[in-house]
Amino acid sequence: MTPDLSESWSIRGVEIPSRLVLAPMAGVSVQAFRRQGRRYGAGLVCSEMVSVAGIQHRNERTLGYLRVASDEHPLAIQIFGSDPAAMAEAARMVEAAGADLVDINFGCPVKKVTKTGAGATLLDDPERACGVVSAVAEAVSVPVTVKMRRGLENGSRACLALGPRLVDAGASSLTLHPRSARQMYTGEADHSLTGELAAQVDVPVVASGDVTSRARAQAILATTGAAAVMVGRAAQGNPWALREILDGDATEPSREEVVAELLLFMRETVRELGERRSTGFLKKFYGWYLGRGRFPRPFKQELVQLETLDEVEQRLLAAAPGAAEVLERLTAELPDAEDDVVLDLPISIYGGG
Ligand SMILES: Cc1cc2nc3c(=O)[nH]c(=O)nc-3n(C[C@H](O)[C@H](O)[C@H](O)COP(=O)(O)O)c2cc1C
Numbered sequence: 001m002t003p004d005l006s007e008s009w010s011i012r013g014v015e016i017p018s019r020l021v022l023a024p025m026a027g028v029s030v031q032a033f034r035r036q037g038r039r040y041g042a043g044l045v046c047s048e049m050v051s052v053a054g055i056q057h058r059n060e061r062t063l064g065y066l067r068v069a070s071d072e073h074p075l076a077i078q079i080f081g082s083d084p085a086a087m088a089e090a091a092r093m094v095e096a097a098g099a100d101l102v103d104i105n106f107g108c109p110v111k112k113v114t115k116t117g118a119g120a121t122l123l124d125d126p127e128r129a130c131g132v133v134s135a136v137a138e139a140v141s142v143p144v145t146v147k148m149r150r151g152l153e154n155g156s157r158a159c160l161a162l163g164p165r166l167v168d169a170g171a172s173s174l175t176l177h178p179r180s181a182r183q184m185y186t187g188e189a190d191h192s193l194t195g196e197l198a199a200q201v202d203v204p205v206v207a208s209g210d211v212t213s214r215a216r217a218q219a220i221l222a223t224t225g226a227a228a229v230m231v232g233r234a235a236q237g238n239p240w241a242l243r244e245i246l247d248g249d250a251t252e253p254s255r256e257e258v259v260a261e262l263l264l265f266m267r268e269t270v271r272e273l274g275e276r277r278s279t280g281f282l283k284k285f286y287g288w289y290l291g292r293g294r295f296p297r298p299f300k301q302e303l304v305q306l307e308t309l310d311e312v313e314q315r316l317l318a319a320a321p322g323a324a325e326v327l328e329r330l331t332a333e334l335p336d337a338e339d340d341v342v343l344d345l346p347i348s349i350y351g352g353g
Helices: 031-039 053-057 084-096 119-124 126-139 158-169 191-200 214-224 240-247 255-273 275-281 283-290 297-305 309-319 323-332
Strands: 009-011 014-016 020-022 062-068 075-080 101-106 144-151 171-180 205-208 228-231 341-348
Touching (some): 075 084, 084 101, 119 126, 119 158, 126 144, 144 158, 171 191, 205 214, 228 240, 255 309, 255 323, 275 309
Parallel strands (some): 075 101, 144 171, 171 205
Antiparallel strands (some): 009 014
């Protein structure tokens, strides 16, 4: 039977309206990305990882502070660190800010993170990993979830031994990105491991890695027994991929739609990170939105060279004047920004998972 992606499912009582989850991505999963993901059908969105070390030291170089809006729920906030007590404290803050789920990162392969004993390193330290999960699960009343890779080394099956132990320690769902930390993003995600993991645990498993189309999503759900698929890179500057995966609607967006979504993304990001940080941060998004044959390549180059976001906005509107009206409609549908919760937890500058 073909699994129905638009069916709801739940993680220990938290209802998730579709089987499509938007991936946490450092440097990408800002509030604008998460809200857009929800609008295009993601049943669950996740913040990028927030640093628990930031609570203790406050001297980390950070991008900004996390904002949570009322239209993001259900929302998972991801934390990373290796000290159970600090993780428990962060989890309490995250719960207080309104997270519906607290997600723990055991997948980040980036050296800056792994050398502190956090992220994927914990796949090799089951005792500590379980200690972190049980400390966090005891600290909060919302469900605790874990996102992990297959293991540190290529071919590793560490996730299969660790998964059931994490569930015993209190994890209510596991997300697997079945690449090794060493692989980073090379090769392919081996979802046969996702199937093996799903068969071993009695909590929902989410499949992450290389989900780029409806056909792929359905095949993964049908062959692995996963409860949901997670979409990351395919949704960068491309919320229309979520729509295609969810209901098969592969209509190419008009230029007006593309520009309106990009402009809304820019405005919301300025609100979250401030104008100065957003100027550089947003540059990679221009290519992601305007590429895929939607606009000629020199147009993107031109935007990247402009000095202020105001100029970028003017140039975009000149290229697609009808976007102003679409943008107005999108903006009118957003809830009041004053109701946002701003979390005193830094968004990390280093990413990966
Ligand atoms: C730029 C980037 C940043 C990422 N940051 C995180 C992160 O903060 N936490 C995490 O658990 N995974 C992170 N990931 C991993 C993704 O969540 C996802 O598991 C991975 O990209 C595979 O899915 P995809 O093929 O759909 O992109 C990141 C991936 C990318 C490309």
